[in-house]
Amino acid sequence: MLIERSPLVDHGVARALADPTRRRILELLAGEQLCTCHLVEELGATQTNVSNHLRVLREAGLVVSEQAGRYAYHRLVPDRLERMSAGLAALASRSRLALAVRRPCG
Amino acid sequence: MLIERSPLVDHGVARALADPTRRRILELLAGEQLCTCHLVEELGATQTNVSNHLRVLREAGLVVSEQAGRYAYHRLVPDRLERMSAGLAALASRSRLALAVRRPCG
DNA sequence: ACGTCTCATCAGCGCGTGCTGATAGAACGC
């Protein structure tokens, strides 16, 4: 409902991180590059389900997929994660100073 | 559908950050402590809506609310944000090394 | 060429969630 002006954290990334299965995928891909079938096996999820989650992660710029024969290898892109990490750190840092300020009410 | 074992990022926090309005609330609270009526005015949202979002943020441990007369002042708690920031940074750091590794398929 | 394997997309379903209006309660001013 709200249009963001200069967001400290990207909406697509934040939304992608909101799902437990997608976070698990990111953790797995943080260890090594994996193809879809690996993820299906590791997660115990449906192939369709994994594929859908990968699409969300790809659209968020968190994952890049590369076709290798009939397999599709996926790798994690650190950039967006680091940007969001920095955004959250900035938010936390600011808030420490904000504890002293209280806008008067009424 | 998935039970997390030792999550790098907390589910409540990640879920709370997924909504644009809640992120805007966090940004506003990062600048100064505000009461509910301030947030209603700044966001142009309904009082009920803001109140619901604040409840989610409180349950995630991101915001603490304090009653001051008939007003309720809300402040951002940096702790969980910093923890998630660190978790994302760790994930990104790991992934840089993972780019070299590719699990064989089949 | 044919079957198999991997993977993505599609249509559909059910539940979670964001939003709302109405209600209730607590604090302040008169």
Place this chain on the structure above:
DNA sequence: GCGTTCTATCAGCACGCGCTGATGAGACGT
């Protein structure tokens, strides 16, 4: 006491989203 203000909670609704089975496309082995 009484009305007003600020806030949280409660039902209810509508949309989004995660999950599924089925289908289709591309690559490999025989």
